[in-house]
Amino acid sequence: MIHPFLRLRIKHVYAPSEAADGARILVDRHWPRGMSKTCRGVEAWSKEVAPSDALRLWFRNAPTRWRKFRRRYFAELDAKPSQWRPLLDRARQGAVSLLFEEIDPKRNSAEALRQYLNKIARGEFRLFANGDDTGFLVLDRIHSALDVLFQRHQKALVTHRYAHAQELLDQFKAGLRAHMRHEEHWLLPLYDARQDRKNAPRGFGSEIFALEHKKMLNLLAGLKARMRGLVAGRTRSPREVIELLDEECTFKHLTQHHNAREHSILYPSLDRLVSQEERVKLLARCFAFPSAWSGSRGRK
Numbered sequence: 001m002i003h004p005f006l007r008l009r010i011k012h013v014y015a016p017s018e019a020a021d022g023a024r025i026l027v028d029r030h031w032p033r034g035m036s037k038t039c040r041g042v043e044a045w046s047k048e049v050a051p052s053d054a055l056r057l058w059f060r061n062a063p064t065r066w067r068k069f070r071r072r073y074f075a076e077l078d079a080k081p082s083q084w085r086p087l088l089d090r091a092r093q094g095a096v097s098l099l100f101e102e103i104d105p106k107r108n109s110a111e112a113l114r115q116y117l118n119k120i121a122r123g124e125f126r127l128f129a130n131g132d133d134t135g136f137l138v139l140d141r142i143h144s145a146l147d148v149l150f151q152r153h154q155k156a157l158v159t160h161r162y163a164h165a166q167e168l169l170d171q172f173k174a175g176l177r178a179h180m181r182h183e184e185h186w187l188l189p190l191y192d193a194r195q196d197r198k199n200a201p202r203g204f205g206s207e208i209f210a211l212e213h214k215k216m217l218n219l220l221a222g223l224k225a226r227m228r229g230l231v232a233g234r235t236r237s238p239r240e241v242i243e244l245l246d247e248e249c250t251f252k253h254l255t256q257h258h259n260a261r262e263h264s265i266l267y268p269s270l271d272r273l274v275s276q277e278e279r280v281k282l283l284a285r286c287f288a289f290p291s292a293w294s295g296s297r298g299r300k
């Protein structure tokens with residue numbers, strides 16, 4: 001199944017591992033100097049996905065060769081999909097950290113690979129959105145992906161892994177805010193402007209959806225404050241965890257109702273109001289998420 005999100009980040013191979021890293025995969029053609037091959041910080045070694053030795057030696061992380069390096073590396077990757085396909089599949093299921101040994105933290109082969117995989121994922125999604133009749137309901141996938149993230153946060157919470165629970169709640173918030181912004185900037189104004197007032201679903205103007213967004217963000221701010229208390233160790237009694245879970249229940253309830261209304265009212269209405277060409281463009285924008293959501297920067 002095509003999944004719009006890739007949870008890919010790059011990380012230096014010697015940087016300490018963290019829970020948010022997910023699968024730590026070395027994407028260098030050579031094993032790092034001085035590191036034992038039984039090192040527990042490297043889960044797998046994707047040697048063949050790395051640039052050829054000739055290309056690597058030509059590049060030598062020279063900033064002036066970066067653009068040309070990417071072009072040439074992308075051409076190499078085009079010729080060996082069997083090497084990167086497993087990484088793409090893996091990143092659709094959970095977080096993946098591409099480990100590199102080069103000194104430059106921004107212009108290195110792992111970053112080029114990350115960009116290539118994101119490009120492929122976006123392209124596949126566009127094809128999917130184009131050739132599929134799901135219409136705007138495809139946005140339900142964003143709701144589902146966010147639900148999964150929230151469940152993972154709750155699982156970490158009840159198993160007392162508070163720092164990880166906080167990290168997942170931060171990721172959830174970044175994804176939710178991005179999705180809300182996309183809806184408020186592009187979808188709700190269209191829904192309002194093109195709606196035939198007489199036949200519009202009563203009581204479901206764009207302001208209702210925007211108001212619910214605001215309520216959800218307010219509740220989420222409360223959850224984050226409680227979560228900070230747990231991480232700082234100020235409040236760690238079982239009662240505090242239960243109270244947080246109770247508040248999360250209220251938040252989830254509101255979110256589920258909101259998503260159900262979008263599924264039954266907003267998205268089908270947009271399908272009627274927007275041409276297929278416009279829809280494909282809008283959906284491509286709605287699936288472009290910031291790095292905080294995909295975890296592509298070395299953020300904890």
Ligand SMILES: [Fe+2]
Pocket residue numbers: 180183209213258262
């Ligand atoms: Fe929404």
Ligand SMILES: [Fe+2]
Pocket residue numbers: 139143179183259262
């Ligand atoms: Fe939504």
